[in-house]
Amino acid sequence: MPSDPLVAEHVLEFPGGYTRTxxxxxGRFLTELRDGRIVGVxxxxxxxxxxxxxxxxxxxxxxxxxxxxxxxxxxxLSWAWVETPRKGHPLDHPFAWGLIRLDGADTSLVHxxxxxxxxxxxxxxxxxxxxxxxxxxxxxxxxxxxxxPEVTTMVAHVRTxxxxxxxxxxxxxxxxxxxxxxxxxxxxxCDKVYVPYRTTCPQCGSSIGEELELPxxxxxxxxxxxxxxxxxxxxxxxxxxxxxxxxxxxxMIALMGDVPVRDVRQGMRVRAVWLPPExxxxxxxxxxxxxxxxxxxAEL
Amino acid sequence: xxxxxxxxxxxxxxxxxxxxxxxxxxxxxxxxEVKRLSGLSRFGFTCSGSCDYLAGAxxxxxxxxxxxxxxxxxxxxxxEMDAAWALYEAWVRLQHGDVDSALVYGYGKSSQGDLREIxxxxxxxxxxxxxxxxxxxxxxxxxxxxxxxxxALREIVRRSRADGRANPYALDLPDPxxxxxxxxxxxxxxxxxxxxxxxxxxxxxxxxxxxLVERPAWITGIAHRIEPHYLGMRDxxxxxxxxxxxxxxxxxxGPVEVAELHAQFSHEELIxxxxxxxxxxxxxxxxxxxxxxxxxxxxxxxxxxxxxxxIIDGGAGRTVGHASSGPCLQQNLVTVLEA
Numbered sequence: 161m162p163s164d165p166l167v168a169e170h171v172l173e174f175p176g177g178y179t180r181t182x183x184x185x186x187g188r189f190l191t192e193l194r195d196g197r198i199v200g201v202x203x204x205x206x207x208x209x210x211x212x213x214x215x216x217x218x219x220x221x222x223x224x225x226x227x228x229x230x231x232x233x234x235x236x237l238s239w240a241w242v243e244t245p246r247k248g249h250p251l252d253h254p255f256a257w258g259l260i261r262l263d264g265a266d267t268s269l270v271h272x273x274x275x276x277x278x279x280x281x282x283x284x285x286x287x288x289x290x291x292x293x294x295x296x297x298x299x300x301x302x303x304x305x306x307x308x309p310e311v312t313t314m315v316a317h318v319r320t321x322x323x324x325x326x327x328x329x330x331x332x333x334x335x336x337x338x339x340x341x342x343x344x345x346x347x348x349x350c351d352k353v354y355v356p357y358r359t360t361c362p363q364c365g366s367s368i369g370e371e372l373e374l375p376x377x378x379x380x381x382x383x384x385x386x387x388x389x390x391x392x393x394x395x396x397x398x399x400x401x402x403x404x405x406x407x408x409x410x411x412m413i414a415l416m417g418d419v420p421v422r423d424v425r426q427g428m429r430v431r432a433v434w435l436p437p438e439x440x441x442x443x444x445x446x447x448x449x450x451x452x453x454x455x456x457x458a459e460l
Numbered sequence: 461x462x463x464x465x466x467x468x469x470x471x472x473x474x475x476x477x478x479x480x481x482x483x484x485x486x487x488x489x490x491x492x493e494v495k496r497l498s499g500l501s502r503f504g505f506t507c508s509g510s511c512d513y514l515a516g517a518x519x520x521x522x523x524x525x526x527x528x529x530x531x532x533x534x535x536x537x538x539x540e541m542d543a544a545w546a547l548y549e550a551w552v553r554l555q556h557g558d559v560d561s562a563l564v565y566g567y568g569k570s571s572q573g574d575l576r577e578i579x580x581x582x583x584x585x586x587x588x589x590x591x592x593x594x595x596x597x598x599x600x601x602x603x604x605x606x607x608x609x610x611x612a613l614r615e616i617v618r619r620s621r622a623d624g625r626a627n628p629y630a631l632d633l634p635d636p637x638x639x640x641x642x643x644x645x646x647x648x649x650x651x652x653x654x655x656x657x658x659x660x661x662x663x664x665x666x667x668x669x670x671x672l673v674e675r676p677a678w679i680t681g682i683a684h685r686i687e688p689h690y691l692g693m694r695d696x697x698x699x700x701x702x703x704x705x706x707x708x709x710x711x712x713x714g715p716v717e718v719a720e721l722h723a724q725f726s727h728e729e730l731i732x733x734x735x736x737x738x739x740x741x742x743x744x745x746x747x748x749x750x751x752x753x754x755x756x757x758x759x760x761x762x763x764x765x766x767x768x769x770x771i772i773d774g775g776a777g778r779t780v781g782h783a784s785s786g787p788c789l790q791q792n793l794v795t796v797l798e799a
Binding site: 170186209243271300301 | 478480513516517572576577580585586587588590591592593594597598600601603604605640641643644645646687688690691692693696
């Protein structure tokens with residue numbers, strides 16, 4: 161007795177395929193499919209069967225000879241997701257089987273839905289057929305290659321280009337940043353110090369005449385942890401914080417750095433980290449970020 | 461209606477692989493066993509259920525007769541269906557009144573081919589088969605239409621496999637673990653395993669049944685119903701045909717102690733339990749059911765055999781055996797057995 165079992169390959173096949181007659185009802189459906197139309201057949205009690213059958217499954221009565229164009233759009237009633245298609249399946253990438261109620265039909269059609277991603281699939285999804293090219297249609301259920309979801313979103317590209325100037329106040333502030341100082345403005349009527357520097361008081365509207373320099377130290381008043389990449393931040397996640405510079409009455413938004421994200425807190429004392437003087441330009445990029453000073457937290 | 465009972469039942473120790481036996485070699489031991497159990501060596505009628513596509517050979521059931529012994533010539537028939545329908549044909553034959561005993565058997569070796577794709581060949585050749593819709597895919601469409609609770613399905617699989625491990629004839633399958641989808645929403649463990657096996661039953665009428673065994677399992681109701689084939693013509697979340705068959709067989713006319721259901725996918729048990737109107741205290745598939753062993757074309761007959769064996773053994777007084785055929789529970793046969 162051999163140790164391995166004796167095994168023979170065996171194939172059952174009708175070479176060239178088995179020729180079937182369609183009869184008038186299925187033949188009509190397949191003929192219309194070849195022409196790129198989907199039809200149902202009307203039953204004696206006025207229901208529309210899609211795909212058409214010769215007899216009404218509900219009553220056993222012959223159907224009428226009235227054919228109704230349906231769809232081509234329809235609604236998925238239920239679905240099953242195939243992650244690994246089989247050789248005989250209509251698509252070679254992951255897809256759904258759907259029971260599709262075509263518009264105008266009273267029954268559902270079984271077909272493949274090429275949704276791209278299982279997350280797209282849901283009961284109620286609107287789908288339309290994707291046809292084979294007309295020259296390849298043969299009067300076969302696969303003349304519809306598959307169904308695809310209706311269009312519900314599109315991408316709109318918007319881009320216009322500008323040349324902008326900072327305005328006088330910001331230009332003055334950036335001069336200060338180039339020189340390594342924060343310039344602020346004091347409203348004499350409100351006795352408030354604004355940074356960045358500005359020429360009018362947003363509270364009372366008076367002109368601001370007094371310019372003063374503030375130190376580059378301050379306190380975190382609030383902050384946010386950002387998980388989406390930003391070209392201005394060194395890594396993700398990063399923290400953007402409101403920093404109340406010492407001597408200012410309004411906070412300034414800036415990046416935090418040199419500190420683990422989880423350690424950032426309200427009241428934390430911080431100092432600006434500057435680029436070396438020779439690399440500085442008229443830009444906020446001169447300040448890499450604010451880093452903790454190590455002092456005890458401030459009361460807010 | 462003539463009284464007819466199951467008086468003997470035997471099945472193979474099913475395997476999840478090809479044991480290298482021909483079909484007659486697979487069947488012969490269970491035929492011998494039911495002959496021994498019933499004490500009969502000849503039968504008034506013989507009927508079998510099998511599917512030639514499993515072996516890929518036309519009329520393969522004819523050679524299987526070698527296991528029965530067909531000389532001098534016997535009165536024989538075959539259904540290209542689960543052997544539960546062969547049992548139905550035998551029951552009808554016994555109603556004629558001129559013969560008193562029948563041998564019924566079914567067998568299948570689904571290890572030899574790709575069962576999922578062989579089952580595509582049973583679909584209508586115009587609308588469904590050309591799509592390559594395979595067995596797990598159409599079952600998954602039904603599971604999706606039902607929208608069953610995944611936890612409930614997992615529990616059905618766990619219970620079935622545990623019961624199967626306690627059943628010497630079923631496969632030894634582990635508790636289900638976290639696994640990917642076979643075809644979403646079905647996992648591999650929601651699908652009955654590929655199985656080779658066979659089963660046989662002896663039916664006897666009236667006084668002969670009483671002579672042969674102490675407690676015949678009397679068939680007090682048997683009926684089958686069918687629904688439209690095309691999946692889109694049906695409400696897949698319910699089984700109208702199983703409910704109609706259960707009503708016709710009289711399932712609800714008394715308590716059901718044990719129900720053996722031909723659920724080849726976990727969600728089918730939920731659909732069938734509701735369709736048959738089973739009470740919460742009915743024990744479902746104590747054998748492990750098809751999720752623990754699925755020798756295709758014998759699985760339905762085994763449901764009736766298991767349900768009958770509970771009566772014959774004295775463990776139950778009223779049981780139900782259910783068999784199914786076609787895609788998504790298209791056809792359903794319900795048998796009520798009583799002591």
